[in-house]
Amino acid sequence: MYSINIDKLxxxxxxxxxxxxxxxxxxVDTLSDCLVWPDRQEQRPxxxxxxxxxxxxxxxxxxxxxFSQKGKRVLFVDGNIESAYFLGKYKLGKELEGFVECVMSKxxxxxxxxxICITNRGKLDVLFSGSIDRGATTVHGVFAAGEDYIxxxxxxxxxxxxxxxxxSDDAGKAAAYCDATVCIVKESEYVEAEVLxxxxxxxxxxxxxxxxxxxxxx
Amino acid sequence: xxxxxxxxxxxxLTCIIAAVGGYFYEKENISPVYTATVKLYVxxxxxxxxxxxxxxxxxxxxxxIIFTSNIVISDAQKTLATTEDIAKYLTVSSPDxxxxxxxxxxxxxxxxxxxxxDAVAKTAVKTTSIIPVKSIQILPADADSDEMIRPHLYExxxxxxxxxxxxxxxxxxxxxxxxxxxxxxxxHSDDEWEYEKHYGKYANAQTPVLTENKEPLTKKQKAEKxxxxxxxxxxxxxNPFADVEDDEKQEDTDEKxxxxxxxxxxxxxxxxxxxxxQTTNVKTEPENQxxxxxxxxxxxxxxxxxxxxxxxxxxxxxxxxxxxxxDEELMRKVQEDIYKEAYRDVxxxxxxxxxxxxxxxxxxxxxxxxxxxxxxQEPETGAGSVKIAQxxxxxxxxxxxxxxxxxxxxxxxxxxxxxVQNELSGMQSQEEQQDTVDTQExxxxxxxxxxxxxxxxxxxxxxxAEQKQKQAAYEQAVSNYQAEDTTDKKIVILGTIQR
Numbered sequence: 001m002y003s004i005n006i007d008k009l010x011x012x013x014x015x016x017x018x019x020x021x022x023x024x025x026x027x028v029d030t031l032s033d034c035l036v037w038p039d040r041q042e043q044r045p046x047x048x049x050x051x052x053x054x055x056x057x058x059x060x061x062x063x064x065x066x067f068s069q070k071g072k073r074v075l076f077v078d079g080n081i082e083s084a085y086f087l088g089k090y091k092l093g094k095e096l097e098g099f100v101e102c103v104m105s106k107x108x109x110x111x112x113x114x115x116i117c118i119t120n121r122g123k124l125d126v127l128f129s130g131s132i133d134r135g136a137t138t139v140h141g142v143f144a145a146g147e148d149y150i151x152x153x154x155x156x157x158x159x160x161x162x163x164x165x166x167x168s169d170d171a172g173k174a175a176a177y178c179d180a181t182v183c184i185v186k187e188s189e190y191v192e193a194e195v196l197x198x199x200x201x202x203x204x205x206x207x208x209x210x211x212x213x214x215x216x217x218x
Numbered sequence: 219x220x221x222x223x224x225x226x227x228x229x230x231l232t233c234i235i236a237a238v239g240g241y242f243y244e245k246e247n248i249s250p251v252y253t254a255t256v257k258l259y260v261x262x263x264x265x266x267x268x269x270x271x272x273x274x275x276x277x278x279x280x281x282x283i284i285f286t287s288n289i290v291i292s293d294a295q296k297t298l299a300t301t302e303d304i305a306k307y308l309t310v311s312s313p314d315x316x317x318x319x320x321x322x323x324x325x326x327x328x329x330x331x332x333x334x335x336d337a338v339a340k341t342a343v344k345t346t347s348i349i350p351v352k353s354i355q356i357l358p359a360d361a362d363s364d365e366m367i368r369p370h371l372y373e374x375x376x377x378x379x380x381x382x383x384x385x386x387x388x389x390x391x392x393x394x395x396x397x398x399x400x401x402x403x404x405x406h407s408d409d410e411w412e413y414e415k416h417y418g419k420y421a422n423a424q425t426p427v428l429t430e431n432k433e434p435l436t437k438k439q440k441a442e443k444x445x446x447x448x449x450x451x452x453x454x455x456x457n458p459f460a461d462v463e464d465d466e467k468q469e470d471t472d473e474k475x476x477x478x479x480x481x482x483x484x485x486x487x488x489x490x491x492x493x494x495x496q497t498t499n500v501k502t503e504p505e506n507q508x509x510x511x512x513x514x515x516x517x518x519x520x521x522x523x524x525x526x527x528x529x530x531x532x533x534x535x536x537x538x539x540x541x542x543x544x545d546e547e548l549m550r551k552v553q554e555d556i557y558k559e560a561y562r563d564v565x566x567x568x569x570x571x572x573x574x575x576x577x578x579x580x581x582x583x584x585x586x587x588x589x590x591x592x593x594x595q596e597p598e599t600g601a602g603s604v605k606i607a608q609x610x611x612x613x614x615x616x617x618x619x620x621x622x623x624x625x626x627x628x629x630x631x632x633x634x635x636x637x638v639q640n641e642l643s644g645m646q647s648q649e650e651q652q653d654t655v656d657t658q659e660x661x662x663x664x665x666x667x668x669x670x671x672x673x674x675x676x677x678x679x680x681x682x683a684e685q686k687q688k689q690a691a692y693e694q695a696v697s698n699y700q701a702e703d704t705t706d707k708k709i710v711i712l713g714t715i716q717r
Binding site for chain 1: 710711712714715716717
């Protein structure tokens with residue numbers, strides 16, 4: 001068990017914080033409708049759910065922080081194992097185990113807890129991506145190995161947490177295992193046709209796309 | 219070494235900058251102090267000379283002690299009406315080999331310094347009762363002699379420079395340690411370092427130098443050396459790795475050598491024919507006579523054609539396995555040799571014919587006499603007429619032989635000229651044939667290339683057309699797909715992140 005300070009990462013202006021809180025509320029309202037999936041025939045107890053976010057990693061983390069500030073126990077999972085953004089951000093090196101190792105080793109609940117990093121914000125924990133280089137595998141290899149296990153893993157984790165916010169890659173490989181998927185798109189790069197195309201691709205990959213969050217830059 | 223020199227340079231630069239900067243800084247910050255000096259002249263007297271004289275020839279420390287003592291200072295304080303400890307501003311000294319005492323006072327105020335030093339001097343003059351001297355006199359002081367000084371200026375500058383230098387050294391050491399600790403090891407995998415690591419230095423490897431053996435060579439060694447030299451004659455290794463060029467050159471030289479061999483063989487046949495002619499026509503004569511005649515004809519030949527370079531030809535004959543190039547010079551030499559031989563033969567045959575003529579004339583005269591005698595002796599039998607007929611036949615034969623010799627000469631010349639011309643024309647024709655063959659091949663190749671290029675152009679045009687069709691179909695499909703998508707689905711905007 002190790003801990004990190006996330007104050008710098010989740011530092012927001014009041015305007016930004018308001019917008020995130022608004023988005024979080026919208027998501028909770030929307031999620032209540034889609035927690036029961038027709039495909040999986042499974043219902044999350046006590047509104048426990050997993051949300052995948054495709055887009056900016058920091059914004060995803062801020063969203064997780066906002067959820068935790070709302071009183072939920074949140075686990076942030078860095079499922080974008082190709083970029084391993086947060087390992088680099090905290091300069092933790094490639095030796096640190098995370099999502100990749102959990103999937104490849106198919107860890108049980110107790111072992112999973114050991115892989116989780118706690119933060120100075122009490123209700124927000126982090127599961128880092130781990131390293132595909134260290135495991136001598138590929139992104140496709142990880143998700144192929146964990147095809148069945150990732151559902152189990154998320155279910156077991158949701159026993160300890162109210163919500164899982166998973167940062168997924170653009171193809172939605174990790175997002176496919178979450179209850180809902182949200183895309184963050186920069187407003188300046190927003191093209192309706194392309195977003196629709198991306199949405200269609202994600203849905204083809206078994207992602208339940210809730211909608212798009214526009215990132216309005218100054 | 220480079221790093222060390224850099225460090226030293228940085229250190230020097232830092233010290234210089236610190237010294238200059240420190241000087242100006244201290245000059246600005248240190249408040250000036252004024253010095254006022256008074257000189258006292260002491261007349262010791264003969265009896266006191268030994269007691270007041272110091273080893274350096276000046277006056278001893280008694281004066282310094284007494285002038286800064288309370289006896290003098292208290293009087294001076296009274297004179298100045300001050301309670302300030304004047305002694306702390308005073309410095310008393312005596313220059314070497316003199317009877318002078320200098321009293322110097324340092325004070326931030328110029329007037330105070332002068333007043334203090336004057337007061338002390340006036341009081342000190344009165345101390346002759348304490349110090350056993352005859353008299354003490356105040357030397358008149360120049361008011362402009364008062365100096366303004368900045369105490370400890372250079373000392374402080376030196377301190378600043380030293381501190382800066384030490385700090386620089388520590389910093390350099392620290393940086394060097396950091397650099398050496400965290401520097402990535404240099405990648406030498408693709409340079410000679412890696413090679414030298416495993417196989418030793420090759421840059422300094424000494425190449426073996428071939429030196430001449432100065433011991434006298436034996437005849438056998440000389441002969442072997444000549445053979446080697448002859449074997450490698452004409453072989454020049456310009457680029458040992460240009461195999462293709464070497465092969466081409468070798469082929470050319472082989473062709474040339476073959477042509478040269480054919481020329482040589484033909485020349486030999488001509489020589490043989492000439493020798494045969496000689497053997498048939500020339501009768502045996504003493505060798506000395508023959509050599510003499512040859513010498514004469516050679517002289518004539520040399521007059522006409524110049525001295526032929528026979529030595530080179532002989533040397534080339536001695537060599538074996540050499541590549542002989544049928545160049546123009548060689549052809550000229552061969553031609554000269556052939557002409558020379560032919561000229562010798564012709565000359566020899568002419569001489570022989572002259573001899574034969576003379577002998578024939580003599581013989582014919584004798585025979586004529588014998589015939590006439592026989593006719594006279596046997597006019598009726600008819601046997602004499604037979605003999606005459608035989609002689610006539612013989613005469614005709616001799617005339618024929620003369621004609622044959624002249625014909626042989628002309629034939630030899632013709633043969634020689636024909637062979638030489640044939641060889642030259644043969645070589646030219648071969649080259650021309652080769653050129654024509656090459657040009658034909660080149661034309662064929664160029665035609666093939668043109669056809670291939672045309673075929674490729676056609677193929678590329680076809681491919682481009684196909685690609686255009688595919689692109690158009692793809693674009694159409696994409697547009698249809700987008701149109702379908704946009705009609706069916708909508709994007710839900712969950713919110714906007716505002717910064």
